[in-house]
Amino acid sequence: MGKEGINQLKDMKESVVIAVVPAKKYEEINLKLIKYLTQEIKIPGAYVTLNKPFIQIKDSFKKAKIDVKLIIFIDAITETSGGKTKKTKDCLFIGTPENLSDISLAMDQAVTALPGKEKFLFFDSLTTLLMYNDTRTVARFIHFLSGKMRAWKVRGIIVSLQKKGNEDLINELSQFCDMRLDL
Numbered sequence: 001m002g003k004e005g006i007n008q009l010k011d012m013k014e015s016v017v018i019a020v021v022p023a024k025k026y027e028e029i030n031l032k033l034i035k036y037l038t039q040e041i042k043i044p045g046a047y048v049t050l051n052k053p054f055i056q057i058k059d060s061f062k063k064a065k066i067d068v069k070l071i072i073f074i075d076a077i078t079e080t081s082g083g084k085t086k087k088t089k090d091c092l093f094i095g096t097p098e099n100l101s102d103i104s105l106a107m108d109q110a111v112t113a114l115p116g117k118e119k120f121l122f123f124d125s126l127t128t129l130l131m132y133n134d135t136r137t138v139a140r141f142i143h144f145l146s147g148k149m150r151a152w153k154v155r156g157i158i159v160s161l162q163k164k165g166n167e168d169l170i171n172e173l174s175q176f177c178d179m180r181l182d183l
Helices: 004-009 023-040 054-063 099-114 126-132 134-150 162-176
Strands: 014-020 045-049 069-076 091-093 121-124 155-161 181-182
Touching: 004 023, 014 126, 014 134, 014 162, 023 045, 023 054, 023 121, 023 155, 023 162, 045 054, 045 099, 045 126, 054 091, 069 099, 091 099, 099 121, 099 134, 121 134, 126 134, 126 155, 126 162, 134 162, 155 162
Parallel strands: 014 155, 014 181, 045 069, 045 121, 069 091, 121 155
Antiparallel strands: none
16 A cells, blocks of 8 residues: 555545555555554544454554554444453443444544544444445445534544445445545
8 A cells, every 4th residue: 555545644634535445455554544643643533443343453553553542442343243341441332333323422422532623533444334234324324424524623534345346335425525545
C-alpha cells in the first residue's frame, strides 16, 4: 500500500472516507491507518470493531506500538462470538453487529468522550455488517453514519473488503463519502 494513499487523510479534516482494502492486506492496512492517525496526525479516536474482539485488536495495536490510550473501542463481536465482556473504561461492548442503534449510540458516546477538537472514527468493517444485515439496511446505516461523522466533525473512515459482491454497494456508498481510497 502506497504511503500516498494514507497521506491523503492528513488534509481531510471533518470528512468521510471509504477505504477499500484487499482481504490479504486487511489487518496490515488497518494497523497502518490507525498508526497514521494516532502517530502522524496525533489525534484520538474511536475504533468500532465488528470483526475481532476488542482484546485481540488492543493487543495487536500494542504490538504495533500504537498508543491505545488515544483510542476508545466499540466492540460488537465479543458477545456474538461467545466471549466474555468485562466492563472497562476503554471499550463499550455492544451485543451484536445487527444492533445498529446501539452501535450508533456507542459511537456518539465515544466521540463525545474523546478529548480535543480533532478526532477520528474508524468503522471496521462494512463487509462484516453485511453478514448480519441486509444490503438496504447497511446502505441506510452508512448514509446515516456519514451524516453523523460530519455532525461530529471527525475524520471518518469506513473500511470495506475488496470483494466482487461488494462493488455495487461500495459504489453506491461512495456517494455519501468525500473520498474513496483503494488501498
